[in-house]
Amino acid sequence: MRIHPRKSKKSHNFPFTGLFRCGECDSMITAQWTTGKMGVRYRYYRCTKKKGNCDQKYLREDVVVLQLKERLQQIALLDEWTDFMLRKVEEWDKSEKSSSGSMLGRIKENERETEQKLDELVSLYLDGDIPKENYILKKNELLKQKVSLAQKMDSARAEKKNWVEPLREWILDMKKATQLQSSDNFFEIRDYFKKIGTNSQLRDKSVSVSFCPPTEFARARNAEFLLSPYSAPSARQDFALSAEAVSKCDSTENRTLI
Numbered sequence: 001m002r003i004h005p006r007k008s009k010k011s012h013n014f015p016f017t018g019l020f021r022c023g024e025c026d027s028m029i030t031a032q033w034t035t036g037k038m039g040v041r042y043r044y045y046r047c048t049k050k051k052g053n054c055d056q057k058y059l060r061e062d063v064v065v066l067q068l069k070e071r072l073q074q075i076a077l078l079d080e081w082t083d084f085m086l087r088k089v090e091e092w093d094k095s096e097k098s099s100s101g102s103m104l105g106r107i108k109e110n111e112r113e114t115e116q117k118l119d120e121l122v123s124l125y126l127d128g129d130i131p132k133e134n135y136i137l138k139k140n141e142l143l144k145q146k147v148s149l150a151q152k153m154d155s156a157r158a159e160k161k162n163w164v165e166p167l168r169e170w171i172l173d174m175k176k177a178t179q180l181q182s183s184d185n186f187f188e189i190r191d192y193f194k195k196i197g198t199n200s201q202l203r204d205k206s207v208s209v210s211f212c213p214p215t216e217f218a219r220a221r222n223a224e225f226l227l228s229p230y231s232a233p234s235a236r237q238d239f240a241l242s243a244e245a246v247s248k249c250d251s252t253e254n255r256t257l258i
């Protein structure tokens, strides 16, 4: 006779556990299998109620997925928009590379000049052509210049990396929102919301997700576009994103994305 081992909770791999908190009591949301009246087994999600009393009911996984896909639809931008944005980023990338390339070149040139002046100064002093006080004064000035050039070099290098790539990645994320609407890979959907969403909650049988400012911006644009589909969204002042709003989501990036 075969002995069936008791199924442990760990053997299940529910896609959406760890994504949501309960909107009522802030406990984590857990998942389990259940069998319906017709003998169909399905997965559902519910509050762990670890923080005390909570009246929240369970929510079936297919409903969770449906609601998440609705959220994807809200932020998904038209392909022609994202393609246009990607082309624009490509242009910026090129001009950024050439301008930062020439900036780095200029700084390097200045560094070489400073180094040369220092050498000349030392020779003059050793040959007895200038008094010691003048030598020290001039030497300190040149050393200060050297330090400030090195700092300029560091910030020019950091700048170079900092904004084109995150922008490109964000646009590709927006494109992915369209692709995932027809995906059955729930793990991929979960990972996507973990990446672009914040504060994901389940409450009263509905999913709620907040987005970071650039994505929230896309959602607001979409909502406006759906209201008046005949006029393309314009660069309206009230939609403008501040650098502060954008940097809220990622403290390492302080550049405005749009």
Ligand SMILES: [Zn+2]
Pocket: 022, 023, 024, 025, 026, 027, 047, 048, 049, 054, 055, 056
């Ligand atoms: Zn709860």
